Amino acid sequence: MGNETGENGKPIEIADPFARRLIGQYLGNRKDDIDKLTRALKESDFETIRITGHNLYGSGAAYGLEQISWLGEGLEKAADAADAPGIERLIGELTDFLHKLRVS
Known part of the structure; x- marks a missing residue:
């Protein structure tokens, strides 16, 4: 990933190449989650949707991506309520966030 921005609009700076690779893999897996959720x-x-949301909720903060955790929690709750419009909105927000996110 090159010049995407994090939650605060600034690139997420990761100096360690191994850590950069790990977060890159994590984000790639989240893009697979978008397909699964859709x-x-x-x-x-x-x-x-509930299980995927729960997993996002638990993993996002571990990578310093609280927005992913927040969206995962929302997906989990929306799935419990069978709130299809809410789920669709949250999938859109997750998609937008992942498209804007950059790690450098």
Whole structure:
């Protein structure tokens, strides 16, 4: 990742190449989650959405990405309520966040 910005609009600066690779892999997996969430929403598979949201909630802060944790918590709660419009909105917010995020 090159010049994307973090939650505060500034690139996330990571000097250690190993750590940069780890966070790059983490973010790549989150993009896979977008596909999984989108498919699950089309199929009204709220359990998959709940589990994926729970995993995002637990993992985001570990990488210093509290926005991912916040969105994951929202997805988990929206799935519990079978709130399809809310889930769709949160998937959009997660997608936007991941597209804007850069690690340098």
